[in-house]
Amino acid sequence: MLYNKKIVELTPAKLQIITMSINKSFLQFVPIICHLFSLAVATNISAILYDVSPFIKVYKNGTVERLFGTSIVPASFDPTAKVLSKDIKISPKLNVSARIYLPKNANCKLPLLVYFHGGAFFTESAFSPTYHSYLNSLVAKANIVAVSVNYRLAPENPLPIGYQDSWLALKWVFSHAKGKIGNYEEWLKKYVDFGHVYLGGDSAGGNIAHNMAIWVGSDMGIVLDGLFLNCPHFWGKTLIGNESNDPKRAGVMESIWVHAYRILRVSMTRYRIRVWIRIFRS
Numbered sequence: 001m002l003y004n005k006k007i008v009e010l011t012p013a014k015l016q017i018i019t020m021s022i023n024k025s026f027l028q029f030v031p032i033i034c035h036l037f038s039l040a041v042a043t044n045i046s047a048i049l050y051d052v053s054p055f056i057k058v059y060k061n062g063t064v065e066r067l068f069g070t071s072i073v074p075a076s077f078d079p080t081a082k083v084l085s086k087d088i089k090i091s092p093k094l095n096v097s098a099r100i101y102l103p104k105n106a107n108c109k110l111p112l113l114v115y116f117h118g119g120a121f122f123t124e125s126a127f128s129p130t131y132h133s134y135l136n137s138l139v140a141k142a143n144i145v146a147v148s149v150n151y152r153l154a155p156e157n158p159l160p161i162g163y164q165d166s167w168l169a170l171k172w173v174f175s176h177a178k179g180k181i182g183n184y185e186e187w188l189k190k191y192v193d194f195g196h197v198y199l200g201g202d203s204a205g206g207n208i209a210h211n212m213a214i215w216v217g218s219d220m221g222i223v224l225d226g227l228f229l230n231c232p233h234f235w236g237k238t239l240i241g242n243e244s245n246d247p248k249r250a251g252v253m254e255s256i257w258v259h260a261y262r263i264l265r266v267s268m269t270r271y272r273i274r275v276w277i278r279i280f281r282s
Contacts, residue, residue: 046059052252052259053252058155069123069124072127073128098149099127103139103145114198116206116208117202119153121256125150145187145188149170158261171220194222199216201229201232202229235254
């Protein structure tokens with residue numbers, strides 16, 4: 001069977017008409033395409049991987065939203081407390097730093113407090129308004145030198161990184177008791193009495209201070225005078241005391257550890273599997 005073939009010659013004028021027609025048709029769909037794309041992006045952003053409120057939300061696209069504790073204030077002189085402060089980088093490579101506080105009228109060696117901030121290992125910093133105000137007040141009233149440690153936060157930097165950063169900072173502070181070092185801080189060498197050292201912290205920082213005190217006792221040549229724990233954050237697989245009275249709060253506490261400490265997440269999963277197996281077998 002034979003077909004008649006009609007050959008149409010595409011002149012530049014005809015080609016331009018066809019192109020304009022195609023472009024006009026495509027432009028009709030541009031708003032729809034943009035709308036669908038924005039919906040896809042919004043869905044991807046709003047899809048929550050896990051929620052540890054009131055501390056953080058983590059989204060499936062990797063975004064970490066900290067629900068508080070992100071504001072910072074600069075080191076300064078507090079005219080009310082009459083306390084000076086300044087920041088120092090302990091390890092620029094690891095982004096470990098600290099804020100040091102000194103009474104303005106200091107003219108002799110003073111006791112030292114090394115402080116670790118709270119925030120469930122997820123939020124806050126040594127430079128937040130809350131801790132800056134608190135350390136200014138504490139240093140003024142106790143007449144001490146204070147070092148407020150800024151460690152890296154989970155979940156981007158899961159535990160034990162927070163412990164390791166804190167230990168690195170503590171060793172750097174204590175190295176001033178032995179003589180001048182490379183990363184030397186004059187305030188610590190000139191004004192600190194390393195015969196009177198205290199560790200302290202609140203919430204997650206209380207947990208860190210507790211662990212640092214154990215490590216100091218086993219590895220450092222410094223004898224601690226005391227340990228200040230303000231509502232320290234501890235948790236375990238077996239609930240104790242009144243921990244089981246509030247199931248919702250207990251769930252949040254477990255979620256903090258599961259998502260801050262990835263090794264624990266694996267351990268808890270294995271623990272639950274073992275429990276399920278025992279239940280199934282019984």
